[in-house]
Amino acid sequence: MSDRKRLLTPYLFVLPNVLIFLIFVVFPAIYGLVLSFTKWDVISDPVFVGLKNYISIFSSESFWDTTRKTFIYVFAVVPWTFVTSLALALLLDMKIRLRSVMRALFYIPSMLSAVVIGVSWRWILGDNFGVINYLLERAGFKSVGWLTTPSWTMFVVILVSVWARAGYYMVIFLAGLQSISSVYYEAARIDGASVWQQFWQITLPLLKPTSLVVVVLTGIEAFKVFDLIVVMTTGGPGKATTFLVQDIYRWAFERGDLGYASAMSVVLLLILGLLTAVQFGIAERGGNAYE
Amino acid sequence: MKKQAAKLLIVLLVVSALSIPALAQKKVLDFLWFSDGVEGDVLKEIIADYQKIRPDIEINVIETPFQDLRIRLQTMIAGGTPPDLSRLVNVGDFAPALLDLTPYLGLEYIDDFVPSTHRNVIIDGKLMAVPVDVTANGVIYNKDHFAQAGIEVPTNPEDVWSWDEFVENLEIVVEKSSARYGLAYDYTFHRWLTILYQAGGKLFTDDWTAMAINTPEGERAIEFFVELHDKEIIPRSIWLGGENPNTLFRAGLTAAHWSGNWMLTNYRDNATHFNWGVMYMPYGKVRSSVLGGKYVASFKDSNHPEEAVEFIKYFTSTEVNAKFNEESLFISPRLDNAQLHYDFGADMFEVFSRELAVSPPHAGSDWAHPFAGRIGDDLRDIIVEALQHKLTPKEAVEKMEQVGNRILDDYMK
Missing domain, CATH: 3.40.190.10 (Periplasmic binding protein-like II)
Structure with missing residues (x-):
């Protein structure tokens, strides 16, 4: 093989992937950025409006309200998912009976589509047809407006989101736990460390890279939540559970303002980029445990 | 063996080449449609009748849920491939992309329809759609x-x-x-x-x-x-x-x-x-x-504007419109279809x-x-x-x- 061929071969191998990435990710992203400076309803030609969309976004009360609710959702879903999936991983890392069955059971929700999850929980929590309200009424209690009272609705969408994804992150934590050498625990036990001390001093520090991945992934996933919420609550009651991505969708396809919706997407991208950078920054500052 | 295979290939090529003009003669019109009830089935019967009169036309019904209509139509228009025909609720919303029907049908075409529908379909003095039901x-x-x-x-x-x-x-x-x-x-x-x-x-x-x-x-x-x-x-x-x-x-x-x-x-x-x-x-x-009402329209960038308008004319004609509304249990916008004969719920239509x-x-x-x-x-x-x-x-x-x-x-x- 000539030197030139040897040089070109690896690039040729990655070319299909690069092309797909460019066509379906990079070019649309650039086009979206360009659109964010226009007013475009799809049917007429786009009109350049400069920074008007960005100015409208930042001066819109509705945008800040939606952003506030999105942050509430993210800051609830991320720690809950983290704690739940870590707890499940710790439990199922022990040598207990039916361990494999339980691992599979906890993982099942993450294999279901968000639409199936949303519809199922809608039937469980519905006001008039919901199983839980039916049972409550049969037991002599008043039914609860799970999907019609703003505070309850926010609570249940957070709960369902955690339920849906905890199994997936449990598997990631299990992989992390199994990569920790048993030598550390043996040494700790000889030194008389309690189970809690072992967890705080060994498990958690050594799970730091895995934890960072879980926090970043759940954070991004929570910011991008759309289908589950639309199916479960359609963003309601009112706009109580309308988060940023659904709002972008409404601007683009219900109000037909692609320019404004593109500008909102750019803002969301900046928020995600900033938060991810902060997370990596914090992780870097802490250094790697036991290096 | 090789010669036989070559002969077979030539025969196949000739047959397929001969069949191309026959296919090309048939014009396929895409019709974007949503249904509230059984009207999609009634439309298909009407299309079958129309295709008997016009064997050179094939109408391909693209069914979509009502809530997806706007998104789907927007995407098709943005992609430069609008359908030839579409059922619409809000004509004005899509006016810049619609085909002006005035040169084909004349503005007076709408005179046969109830006046309350006129403001929906006449935009800037042009006829942009025709009412199908109210x-x-x-x-x-x-x-x-x-x-x-x-x-x-x-x-x-x-x-x-x-x-x-x-x-x-x-x-x-x-x-x-x-x-x-x-x-x-x-x-x-x-x-x-x-x-x-x-x-x-x-x-x-x-x-x-x-x-x-x-x-x-x-x-x-x-x-x-x-x-x-x-x-x-x-x-x-x-x-x-x-x-x-x-x-x-x-x-x-x-x-x-x-x-x-x-x-x-x-x-x-x-x-x-x-x-x-x-x-x-x-x-x-x-x-x-x-x-309220539903309308049928064609698009500026349609590949078959004349054929689309021909179908609109057929679909909104007195007899065909009566069939559509009677069988779908709708109210006709045509003045000459004010008294339809419904097999079900005539008293309800009265209300x-x-x-x-x-x-x-x-x-x-x-x-x-x-x-x-x-x-x-x-x-x-x-x-x-x-x-x-x-x-x-x-x-x-x-x-x-x-x-x-x-x-x-x-x-x-």
């Missing part, structure tokens, strides 16, 4: 629940219930029958407008340049709607929880359903375990329904027609505004805020005026 909002009720409660609904259009009587009677029905709630009310701004018109209000100024909802009548409409929810006559789960009103009515949980004539085929086929009918709606300050006849003019023209569809969801969100008591009725209509005017200004620039 709709009327109305109240469908569970006869068994009302009978259990000993309540008789008004049968004389001159002596209908007031809003207060309507509420009182629904409360009695809930108390004395197995109905859990009085009324299922569709979660759409269009349906809410019925109450606004009954209160004596209107949505836009007559010249369509601004909102006209911030009035005592608008306030009263919000107040009445909030009252219906506070008294739990309408279950909160519909407007606040997205529960399907059709399901609630079909399950016998509500005594009535505030919807429209397009639900008749659905209930004829699915609400078979109880008796139901259509009642006259109550009055606030005045009586009113809301005139809908009388409701339309007494409705004020803006109950037909407001929804023809090109941006009515776009502001509807925002204004509906404000009504929800009033239902949650975050806004008083006065604050709600003020906010509706402010939000609506901002959107109108934005689009009209």
Whole structure:
């Protein structure tokens, strides 16, 4: 093989992937950025409006309200998912009976589509047809407006989101736990460390890279939540559970303002980029445990 | 062996080459369509009849759920491949992309259709679509629940219930029958407008340049709607929880359903375990329904504009339009189809027609505004805020005026 061929071969191998990435990710992203400076309803030609969309976004009360609710959702879903999936991983890392069955059971929700999850929980929590309200009424209690009272609705969408994804992150934590050498625990036990001390001093520090991945992934996933919420609550009651991505969708396809919706997407991208950078920054500052 | 294979290949090539012109002669027209009931099946029968007359035309029906219509059409238009034909609700919304039908049909073509539809299809003096059916909002009720409660609904259009009587009677029905709630009310701004018109209000100024909802009548409409929810006559789960009103009515949980004539085929086929009918709606300050409708249009970038217009002409002709509306249980917009013969629910159509006849003019023209569809969801969100008591009725209509005017200004620039 000539030197030139040897040089070109690896690039040729990655070319299909690069092309797909460019066509379906990079070019649309650039086009979206360009659109964010226009007013475009799809049917007429786009009109350049400069920074008007960005100015409208930042001066819109509705945008800040939606952003506030999105942050509430993210800051609830991320720690809950983290704690739940870590707890499940710790439990199922022990040598207990039916361990494999339980691992599979906890993982099942993450294999279901968000639409199936949303519809199922809608039937469980519905006001008039919901199983839980039916049972409550049969037991002599008043039914609860799970999907019609703003505070309850926010609570249940957070709960369902955690339920849906905890199994997936449990598997990631299990992989992390199994990569920790048993030598550390043996040494700790000889030194008389309690189970809690072992967890705080060994498990958690050594799970730091895995934890960072879980926090970043759940954070991004929570910011991008759309289908589950639309199916479960359609963003309601009112706009109580309308988060940023659904709002972008409404601007683009219900109000037909692609320019404004593109500008909102750019803002969301900046928020995600900033938060991810902060997370990596914090992780870097802490250094790697036991290096 | 090789020679034989070569001969076979040549024969195949010749046969396929000969068949290309035959295929090319047949023009395929894409027709984007949504259905509320059985009208999709009726359309297919009409297309089959048309294809017998015009064997050179094939019409390919692309069915889409109503809620996806706008997105799908937007995407097709943006991609430069609009369908040749589409069923539309709000013509003005797509006007820049539509084919001007005036050179093909003449503006006088619309003279055969009820005048209330004209403002929907004539945009800037051009005919952009043709009406196919008109709709009327109305109240469908569970006869068994009302009978259990000993309540008789008004049968004389001159002596209908007031809003207060309507509420009182629904409360009695809930108390004395197995109905859990009085009324299922569709979660759409269009349906809410019925109450606004009954209160004596209107949505836009007559010249369509601004909102006209911030009035005592608008306030009263919000107040009445909030009252219906506070008294739990309408279950909160519909407007606040997205529960399907059709399901609630079909399950016998509500005594009535505030919807429209397009639900008749659905209930004829699915609400078979109880008796139901259509009642006259109550009055606030005045009586009113809301005139809506469906239209058929073609597109500027259509590959077959002439063939598309030919089909529109056929589809909206007297006989074909009568067949479409009679079999779909719709109301025809054609003046010469005012008396259709329905196999089912003729008495119900009588009620809908009388409701339309007494409705004020803006109950037909407001929804023809090109941006009515776009502001509807925002204004509906404000009504929800009033239902949650975050806004008083006065604050709600003020906010509706402010939000609506901002959107109108934005689009009209």
